Amino acid sequence: MKSHTTYLTFKVAERMDFLNITPQVEKAVRESGVSEGLCLVNAMHITASVFINDDEPGLHQDYRKWLEWLAPFDPSPERYRHNRTGEDNGDAHHKRQVMGREVVVAVTDGRLDFGPWEQIFYGEFDGKRPKRVLIKIIGE
Amino acid sequence: MKSHTTYLTFKVAERMDFLNITPQVEKAVRESGVSEGLCLVNAMHITASVFINDDEPGLHQDYRKWLEWLAPFDPSPERYRHNRTGEDNGDAHHKRQVMGREVVVAVTDGRLDFGPWEQIFYGEFDGKRPKRVLIKIIGE
Amino acid sequence: MKSHTTYLTFKVAERMDFLNITPQVEKAVRESGVSEGLCLVNAMHITASVFINDDEPGLHQDYRKWLEWLAPFDPSPERYRHNRTGEDNGDAHHKRQVMGREVVVAVTDGRLDFGPWEQIFYGEFDGKRPKRVLIKIIGE
Numbered sequence: 001m002k003s004h005t006t007y008l009t010f011k012v013a014e015r016m017d018f019l020n021i022t023p024q025v026e027k028a029v030r031e032s033g034v035s036e037g038l039c040l041v042n043a044m045h046i047t048a049s050v051f052i053n054d055d056e057p058g059l060h061q062d063y064r065k066w067l068e069w070l071a072p073f074d075p076s077p078e079r080y081r082h083n084r085t086g087e088d089n090g091d092a093h094h095k096r097q098v099m100g101r102e103v104v105v106a107v108t109d110g111r112l113d114f115g116p117w118e119q120i121f122y123g124e125f126d127g128k129r130p131k132r133v134l135i136k137i138i139g140e
Numbered sequence: 141m142k143s144h145t146t147y148l149t150f151k152v153a154e155r156m157d158f159l160n161i162t163p164q165v166e167k168a169v170r171e172s173g174v175s176e177g178l179c180l181v182n183a184m185h186i187t188a189s190v191f192i193n194d195d196e197p198g199l200h201q202d203y204r205k206w207l208e209w210l211a212p213f214d215p216s217p218e219r220y221r222h223n224r225t226g227e228d229n230g231d232a233h234h235k236r237q238v239m240g241r242e243v244v245v246a247v248t249d250g251r252l253d254f255g256p257w258e259q260i261f262y263g264e265f266d267g268k269r270p271k272r273v274l275i276k277i278i279g280e
Numbered sequence: 281m282k283s284h285t286t287y288l289t290f291k292v293a294e295r296m297d298f299l300n301i302t303p304q305v306e307k308a309v310r311e312s313g314v315s316e317g318l319c320l321v322n323a324m325h326i327t328a329s330v331f332i333n334d335d336e337p338g339l340h341q342d343y344r345k346w347l348e349w350l351a352p353f354d355p356s357p358e359r360y361r362h363n364r365t366g367e368d369n370g371d372a373h374h375k376r377q378v379m380g381r382e383v384v385v386a387v388t389d390g391r392l393d394f395g396p397w398e399q400i401f402y403g404e405f406d407g408k409r410p411k412r413v414l415i416k417i418i419g420e
Contacts, residue, residue, distance in 0.1 A: 001141050001281050001317075001419065001420045003316040003317065003419065003420070005316075005386065005388050005393070036143035036145075036278070037141075037143065037278060038178065038180060038276065038278060038318065040318060040384050040386055042384075042385075042386070043395075044394070044395025044396075044398065045395050045396075045397070046332065046333045046334050046395070046397050046398060051237065051241070052186065052241055053186045053233060053236070053237070054186050054222075054233060056222060056225060058220075058221035058222045058223075058224050058225060059220075059221070059222040059230065059233055061221050062220050062221050062222050062230055062233075062234070063234070063237075066211065066234055070210075070350075071346065080338075080339075080342050081338035081339070081341050081342050082334075082336060082338045082339040082342050083338075084338050085336060085338060090339065090342055093333060093334060093339055093342075094342070094343070094346055096333075097331065097333070097343075097378060097379055097380070098237060098238065098378065099237055100237070100240065100241075100380065101331070101332055101380075101383065102383065102384055103241065103242065104180050104182075104242060104244055104384055105182075106145065106180055106182070106274055106276035108145050108276070113145070113274060113276070114184070115183075115184025115185050115186070115272060115274075116184075116185075117185070117186050118184065118186060132395060134386055134393060134395075136318065136386035136388070136393070138278075138316070138317055138318060138418075138419060139141065139143065139278060140141045140143070141281050176283035176285075176418070177281075177283065177418055178318065178320060178416065178418060191377065191381070192326065192381055193326045193373060193376075193377070194326050194362075194373060196362060196365060198360075198361035198362045198363075198364050198365060199360075199361070199362040199370065199373055201361050202360050202361050202362050202370055202373075202374070203374070203377075206351065206374055210350075238377060238378065239377055240377070240380065240381075243381065243382065244320050244322075244382060244384055245322075246285065246320055246322070246414055246416035248285050248416070253285070253414060253416070254324070255323075255324030255325050255326070255412060255414075256324075256325075257325070257326050258324065258326060278418075279281065279283065279418060280281045280283070
């Protein structure tokens, strides 16, 4: 069994944004030398997501609006008790649960085994500081 | 290490529906010859889900109503900017995030290692056309 | 390839609560003898979750309030058709979809490869009876 581990670091300028990280994951798969296996990609921070969807700017704007409805940004400790700790990111811990922490992707013939529109995104909900993503590939 | 990859294709008659695909996944596990390992099952399209829950028609009706509240079908480009692309499925991209893209199931003694009520479902949110599901099993 | 499977059982006193199960998962990783691989942790019941987030009591209180807004407890069969079956836990099947069934965590150098604040939680949404969690580690 082979295994390969890589870490990416992102500092997103906005509070909330989505980055297409598919090229970096494809690069890690090539470097792993794995032909058949599984590839895990996860946010290492709990106010961020890794998810798979469409690389379409209108959709990403829809997601931002929808997530803001589901869990509005509100630094006060009234809406989010979490913000009594001095943090202002209670909303981000909720948004991340909707969009998910991780994806697991099949590696087949040495490549990410994707449907026609699948792309991997890093979802940031509490940006403006460096945060990490883990990529781990195991297989043969 | 053994690996086994299968693709399923579904053309769902309704816009939104749930199909129990547990028998097909069990068949793939038997064909894999894997006794101890992991089984990934994921939607290959970004307006569909694979998830694990109960095979109970009332619950599935509840899910449909709930998802419609969370992200109503609306082909206009006012609610979903994504629909400015000419698509009418902005809602489906949201519903899929709530229900998830994939499940990873343990394979133990050559079988899906399930609790008493766990069943695997394909969740379609933009049906009426053929769409694919990937099954990948790795282990020994 | 090595593999290791463990089952945990929890009987949560409240209807809804979150338990930090990171120590139990770390123990299973040590027992597995796996140095590089993947660790799956999933709820075996369909009214419970396993998820990764912050071990902060205020946040957990926020989650409880938010999940109650998203899918209120209501034993009547009017809101949830699922409750026509004689169950009263329709809400729990919805809450579990928001928080997720499982996590997959990288094992690197024999340890859970975690960011600074990642902790694994069992999320119970229909407690007061024994329910199981599965841990499966594969790798080398």
